Amino acid sequence: MRRILLKRIALLTALWTAGNMAATAGFNQFTSVATLPQTAYAATSEEERALQRAEQDLIEAQHRVIEAQRALLEKQKRLLENREGESTVPAARGRRETAPVKQRKDSYETPPSETPVIRHEEPQTIQRNEPPADFQMQKQQERQAISIPRTPSDANANGYRQNANQNVLNDDGFANAVWQDNNGGVVANQQNGETITENTKASSLLSGWTAADLDTLRKQNNGILATEEKMIYTTDSSVMFTFTGMGRKKSVDSVLNALRQVNGKGTFFVTERELKRNQDVIREIVAAGQELGICIYPKPEEGFGDVCADILRVKQILKNQYGKDSNLVKQFSGAVRDVTKEAVSALGCRLIGANMNAVQSRHQDYQTAEQILPEIMGKAVFSLGRGWIVNIRMDFYKKPDLAAELLLYLKRKKIDNIAYNSFDDMADVNPVNDSAYSLKSVGQVLSIKDKLWTYPVPEKDYVKGIERYPLLPHDATHEQLVDELGKRYFGEGTVNAQDRSLGFTEEDFTKFDMTGTVKTDDNVIFLTFDDWGHDSAINPLLYVLRKHRAPATFFIITHNVTDNPNLLRAIAEEGHDIASHTNTHKAMAVEDEHGKTKPTMGYEEYYNDMNTSYNKLASIVGDLQWPDGRPVLTKFMRPPTLAISAMGTRAILENGFEYIINGSTSTADYGASSLEQEIKVIRDGLYYRDKLRKGAIFVMHMTSAAKFTATALDVILTANEKKADNDPTKFKVGLLSDYLDYGYSQGKTKKQINQEKRRIKWW
The missing domain is CATH 3.20.20.370 (Glycoside hydrolase/deacetylase)
Structure with missing residues (x-):
């Protein structure tokens, strides 16, 4: 009890001191208007002065209450000191003379292993000394909450939060308190003894505006709601x-x-x-x-x-x-x-x-x-x-x-x-390097009209040719599937009947072109990028491609693409093909822990996944087209992990996708340990016995893991540009959609078939 009283005295002393300091400074420490959110305060200057006077009165009243409580507690303290040495609670007769004390485990009078003796005694009346008369008054005052003045109103207790044992108004609480003090935004004007109620804010309209004007505006708006723009749709x-x-x-x-x-x-x-x-x-x-x-x-x-x-x-x-x-x-x-x-x-x-x-x-x-x-x-x-x-x-x-x-x-x-920064091309040094993002105001961005666009793109604005039609009957046989794939599948040398495939035999694979190259006599190569990433990963690629005027095809995982649609739109507007890498990036076939290849999805699930992917891409770039009228959104797709299955490829063709494109060189750039390693992999894919691999398709990635890809391409493309035009190893970078028109077939040519027949088999 003594400790409790001393603590209360200390607390009241602190409150009294704080109150004096607040009164001297001219504001209340606990509910200072100056420290509260300005946006929430709506009172007029006259109301503020009235509130300040009320605050001062409350502070003075609070001081008087605290002084009375201090005097009472001091008196109780003196009473306790006079009775020092006496037990506050009289001892009970019979069993114990002192209150029980928690003992250490090693101080039992009876060993823990023994059963304690339970003594049964008749209950006896315990004689207690009556507390002093002013003790009841003290307890009653303790039960009364100390009322700290609130500003501006005491009505809204929910507007306060506890912080370091102080009552502090939060933003909403302060606004609610002001609102209630202003009678909910309604004022009562006394005229000839009558009360006329009118809405304060409605009566504060600008000159020239009336309530009728606002009513007309509302009708003309026809219930349209403004969209809260959390990003501006701009490239x-x-x-x-x-x-x-x-x-x-x-x-x-x-x-x-x-x-x-x-x-x-x-x-x-x-x-x-x-x-x-x-x-x-x-x-x-x-x-x-x-x-x-x-x-x-x-x-x-x-x-x-x-x-x-x-x-x-x-x-x-x-x-x-x-x-x-x-x-x-x-x-x-x-x-x-x-x-x-x-x-x-x-x-x-x-x-x-x-x-x-x-x-x-x-x-x-x-x-x-x-x-x-x-x-x-x-x-x-x-x-x-x-x-x-x-x-x-x-x-x-x-x-x-x-x-x-x-x-x-x-x-x-x-x-x-x-921004893109390499050892010889720094964004803040090279004036031509425009890869850095700037900080602009909302108005500045909105003023650049040619960069603005609407998301999602209205379907009525989709360009002609974006529609899809099934390329395989639903009841097609396996042989029909293999024949159609022979025209539309670009293989990759490491995928075969035993590795990353399901439902295809070795005989089936003999009908597929596994070189992964486009059939052309031009000194052309094709750059492609898989997956999806942040601006920090994709923007450097865009700068390098823009710097060297090199187009590319971006195979997009669409699961998260709608979180950053501006980036995809920018890719398309910079002159690149857009293609699908599925919606959820689930491979058609995977190997389980027992080494058995199995599907990850059923036919319907995979069909819907591909359909969702295309629709998401269309909602962002469906209105863009090349000068010749071709849509920027292609009907190309790349399988995750390059794996294929009979079920998955059937769903793809029935979905209207025209080409399944793996490629000739998978760079595995996401695992490159150095820039030199990445450059070597790309060069090996470019040349074979010092001759250019015409039509080579490079599989690269646009994720943060592929950290050397942009710089490696910059080095290789720069070196290529320095070559003479008559150099047979000099290449140009092509766009897949320029070569894979609707009549293009990836089926094996007679020359390929004859070469395979003459090829010596070493097994």
Whole structure:
């Protein structure tokens, strides 16, 4: 009891001291309006002054309560000191004279192995001393919660969170408290003894706007909801950063300095309150050439007219005071309701979200960007993507300049690594190297009209020729399947009846062209890339191909492609074929632990997988075509692991895919241990006995594991360009779709058949 009382005295002393400090400083430490989110505060200046007076009265009353409790506890302390040495609880007669004490295992009076004796006694009445008279008063006061003044209202207890034994308003709690103090946004005007209730925000419309105007807008909008744009669908090689929380000048200044360091632009979304209270900060943002947008924080009770009024007021201030006419709207936090989306759409604005919100609640006390980054981007996310939007709230972290540090760290770790850099071609040194991504504002990206596109591509915009038709009857025999495959299958030398195949015999394989080359007399080779990857893996490949004007075919795994559609769209727009590498990347046949080859899927599942893959690709590039009218989206596919099966190839042909393409050289670049090794593998695939392998198809990859592929190609293509035009080893890089038109057949020629007959068999 003594320890408990001493602790209470210490606590009340701390509260009394804190209260005096708060009163001296002119604000309440626990619920300071200055430390709360500015976007949530909606009271007028008169209401603020009234709240401040109420706060001061509550503080003074609290001090009086604390002083009374201190005096009471001091009195109790003196009583305890006078009775020192006496037992607080009288001893019971008979069994024990002291309270039980937890004993160590080695201090039993009775050995643990013996059965304890249970004594049965009649219950006896225990005589206890009555506590002092003021003890009951003390216990009653202990049961009363110490009421810490809340700002601005005491009505919404749910708006508080416990933090270090203090009641602190969170964002939503503060907004709700202000809203309730303002009577839910409704004011009562006393006129001639009558109460006229009207919506505050609806009555605060801009001059020239009426409720009837908004009603007309709503009808004309016809219920259309704005889409929250978490990324901008563009092929421009840029990333966008948006910023909220202008209440702390030091944080804003540090972010502006960071943007200057990287020559970047951002979009700063400001609230009405920030425009009124932080005018010097807003002017600095404008002077720095940064973009301003409209930030709103609508309450759950707000309707269509209220949200429109919020947007229009901020829009007018931006235009009148800062000369900025913005139609970009962002909600400060929380899920965006349909009524907000409807208001944004009706006003002709765009609702901007974020692909990645860099600020999370658990990061408030963090001190370095290195602590934050692993928690907002997992190990598997190697880079940001073109068209992505990253949002940072500047006034959230306790460390004022941490938002700027995070911006620079993201730029260095997740954007700069997207550029292509080799020993003689650095993005920040070579002015021709355009592989680096830049930081642009949302408005800048939206202004580049020729880079914008619609996702998903409307089916009505699909180009002619994208349709598929079955190339094999459903009831076709195995012999018919083998004959059709002979025309449409490009084999690879390591795949045979015993390795990575199922349902085909050695006799069947004799009908397939396993060279993996295109039948041509041109000095041409073909570059192909499998799988899917991040911008940091694919963008360097695109730069090298662009640098050497070399086209390629990209075989895409479509499972995650819709998470980064801008990248696939950019590949197609840069002049490359798009083809399928299935949706889920499941091989047609695999070998189990017993060495037996078995299928991974049934016919219907594999058929649907291929169909899904093609449809996803069409939703991104289905409207693109070559100058001669051919679709950029081909009907080519490459089997995962190059494995084939009778069931799988049947599903592919019945799905309307025209060619199954493995290739002549599988570089295994995902496992290359050095650049030299990768260059050697590609050169070996290019030449045989110093002669060019005409029509060679190279199988490479676009993943982060293939880390030497871009540089190896740069070296080889550069060396090839230096050769004389009459050099028979000089090659050009071709596009598969230029050679594999609908009439092309991969069936063995008579020359091939005769050569195979004359070939000596050593077994």
